[in-house]
Amino acid sequence: MAHIAKGQDPANSISLLGVNPLYSNESNYLILQESYRDVSGSLVIYAPVDIPAMNLIMRGGDPAYVALLPVGFAILPDGPENRNATTASHGTAGAQLTSDSPRRTGHGSLLTVAFQVLLAETIPSARISPECVATVTKLISATVQRIEAALMQRETA
Known part of the structure; x- marks a missing residue:
């Protein structure tokens, strides 16, 4: 419904998303989402916001009275993708690495997920x-x- 870029990378943005009725029986809320990425990793934070509250904010109302329960996740690299070996040579499965041969040290990502839940x-x-x-x-x-x-x-x- 709305997308506001933050900086030169279009992935760094704040968005207001409508809810697809195929995924939810409720259609009286929107999703407020912030996305950010750089070389250190990526993160997405989002929160459901009911439509009347969003209308209040859009008309200049005080957002301090709108309850947000953010959910989010961060994806960080598991280490540097390539780095130079520091010793003269290493035997690895039939291959030799020398001090100027790159070796791969990071093979994945670290995922952190966070939820804020309101308890009754x-x-x-x-x-x-x-x-x-x-x-x-x-x-x-x-x-x-x-x-x-x-x-x-x-x-x-």
Whole structure:
């Protein structure tokens, strides 16, 4: 619905996204998302915002009264992709690396996922129910699987 670039890279942006009815029975909210990437990694932070609250903000209302429960993830490289070996030679599966031969040290990514969840418990000492823990676990698992699938799809493209 709206996309505001932050800097020269179009991936660094703030977006207001509509919810696809195929993925949700509720259509009374939008998704506010910030995306950022540079050589150190990428991050996406998003939060559902109900439409009346977004309309209030768009008309100049105070955003301090809008509750946001952000969700996000960061993808960081697992280390430098290439670096020079520091010793004279190394035997590796039939190949020799010399001090001026690059060797690959990072083969993956580190994924960090964060959720902020609002609990209905009003007593500070109350314990979180097993059902709540199971729901959050399923949500985190599904999110990680979707991110992994998207990265694999991008890798094969």
